[in-house]
Amino acid sequence: MNKKLADQVSLFDSEYFSAFLKLLELQPNNDLKRIITAFLELLLGALGQNLVSQLNDELFEKAPTTVNIFDDISGIFNINYSSVGQVGMEIVIEQTREQVDGNMDINKIFIELGKTILEQIYCQTLDYQSLTDSHFRYLYNPKSQWAKFTKIAVFLHTVKRYIKDQTKIDETRIENGPGFYHDLITMQNGFDLHAVGTTNYNNFIMDIFEKNNIKDVSVYHLNGNVRDYYDPYKNRIISDLREVNPTEQIVVPFIFTQSGVKPLTSINMSQRYVELYEKFKECDSIAIIGYGFNGDDGHINGMFRSLIEEENKDVHIFHYSTEKMNPSSLQRMYKNKLRIDSTQHLHVHLIDHQRYTKGDVWFKNL
Numbered sequence: 001m002n003k004k005l006a007d008q009v010s011l012f013d014s015e016y017f018s019a020f021l022k023l024l025e026l027q028p029n030n031d032l033k034r035i036i037t038a039f040l041e042l043l044l045g046a047l048g049q050n051l052v053s054q055l056n057d058e059l060f061e062k063a064p065t066t067v068n069i070f071d072d073i074s075g076i077f078n079i080n081y082s083s084v085g086q087v088g089m090e091i092v093i094e095q096t097r098e099q100v101d102g103n104m105d106i107n108k109i110f111i112e113l114g115k116t117i118l119e120q121i122y123c124q125t126l127d128y129q130s131l132t133d134s135h136f137r138y139l140y141n142p143k144s145q146w147a148k149f150t151k152i153a154v155f156l157h158t159v160k161r162y163i164k165d166q167t168k169i170d171e172t173r174i175e176n177g178p179g180f181y182h183d184l185i186t187m188q189n190g191f192d193l194h195a196v197g198t199t200n201y202n203n204f205i206m207d208i209f210e211k212n213n214i215k216d217v218s219v220y221h222l223n224g225n226v227r228d229y230y231d232p233y234k235n236r237i238i239s240d241l242r243e244v245n246p247t248e249q250i251v252v253p254f255i256f257t258q259s260g261v262k263p264l265t266s267i268n269m270s271q272r273y274v275e276l277y278e279k280f281k282e283c284d285s286i287a288i289i290g291y292g293f294n295g296d297d298g299h300i301n302g303m304f305r306s307l308i309e310e311e312n313k314d315v316h317i318f319h320y321s322t323e324k325m326n327p328s329s330l331q332r333m334y335k336n337k338l339r340i341d342s343t344q345h346l347h348v349h350l351i352d353h354q355r356y357t358k359g360d361v362w363f364k365n366l
Contacts, residue, residue, distance in 0.1 A: 011043075011117075012043070016113075017039070020039075021036065027107055029107045029111070031107075031111050034091060035111065035118065038088030038118055039088075039114075039117075041085060042088060044079070045079070045081060052079055088118045092118050092119050095115065097115060097165075098112055129296075131155065132155075135148050135151055135152035136152060138151075139152060139232035152252075153250065156252045157252065157253060160201075163202060163255075167202060167204075175207070181205045181208045182208060183355065184217075185208070185212045194218075194282060194283050195218045195219075195276060195280065195283070196217060197220045198219065198222065199221075199223045199291060199297075200221075200225075201223065201226055201255055205219055222256075224254035227239055229252065230251060230254040231251045232251075236266050236267070236268060237254050237269060238251065273299070277303055277306070281313070285366050286307060286315045286316065287316045288316065289351075289362075301338055305338050308345045309340055309341070309342075314345050315345060315346055316365070317330075317346070317349070318349050318350075318362055319349065320350075320351050320352075321351075321352075322352070324350075327349070331346060331347075334348060349365050
């Protein structure tokens with residue numbers, strides 16, 4: 001990589017990118033070519049501005065400061081950002097994913113690898129929350145801001161489609177496990193599972209419960225899910241599209257964001273939180289897995305805080321880590337995140353990639 005463009009870009013220093021180019025040389029393939037083009041577009045878009053600024057500022061190594069002609073021709077070099085990233089976005093959004101195994105053609109393996117890398121780049125760089133924060137309110141006033149209304153509506157439909165498409169990659173493993181949702185079936189032998197709250201948008205847990213004939217456990221989707229729809233006109237959540245006349249109003253997938261305050265005020269959503277809280281009050285212990293206690297999830301954090309401080313409930317947090325960590329320091333960290341005064345009812349357990357804690361399956365530590 002030209003040092004003028006970037007001193008260090010780890011992707012382009014790796015043997016993987018060299019392998020992409022070598023493979024394209026040996027076995028030309030249009031899909032592989034588009035993936036490599038997407039990588040280079042993103043690099044130029046992100047780092048090319050530095051080079052352009054240098055060119056504009058350093059047209060001449062020496063120039064008289066009293067002659068302003070050099071000011072008049074500054075800014076000649078520029079980057080056209082209008083198309084940067086479009087190729088990569090088209091690949092991520094439009095192309096389906098395939099399961100990879102050792103018997104596949106090398107081109108297909110590298111194409112799937114390229115899709116995965118592009119997907120991770122977009123996931124880490126695109127500010128989805130900023131988009132929803134700045135556009136969610138236009139759902140309530142489509143007449144005056146039709147373009148912005150359609151932008152957020154199309155975005156929510158795209159997100160729902162993307163989430164559902166991801167479940168097709170490994171349907172067998174999702175259905176049969178192993179995983180935390182499947183552990184909930186196993187733990188029925190020694191525990192009375194009373195209620196489950198989830199911030200995941202997918203509906204895996206309901207599908208697994210239905211398959212295993214688990215009917216007496218209530219499940220609450222606290223951030224919406226792919227089966228729900230939101231009616232901004234009446235500020236209500238619906239699970240059956242037959243309740244809506246499509247010629248009179250538009251509904252959008254109910255994928256609740258931290259900024260979506262109005263959906264939280266709907267009766268349906270308020271009931272979910274109240275019912276889950278009442279269910280948790282009846283429990284002996286509450287286990288939390290995979291939840292980060294982020295600052296913008298204050299409505300959920302507040303529920304746990306009340307359970308600990310007002311109801312004196314024991315809350316067990318299972319913290320994933322690949323290395324040994326001090327549970328006491330983690331306990332203090334979660335104490336600060338929850339804004340509680342005491343850790344008496346707060347318990348933190350380390351959990352590994354096999355879902356084990358202290359050499360045994362996680363729920364045995366309850």
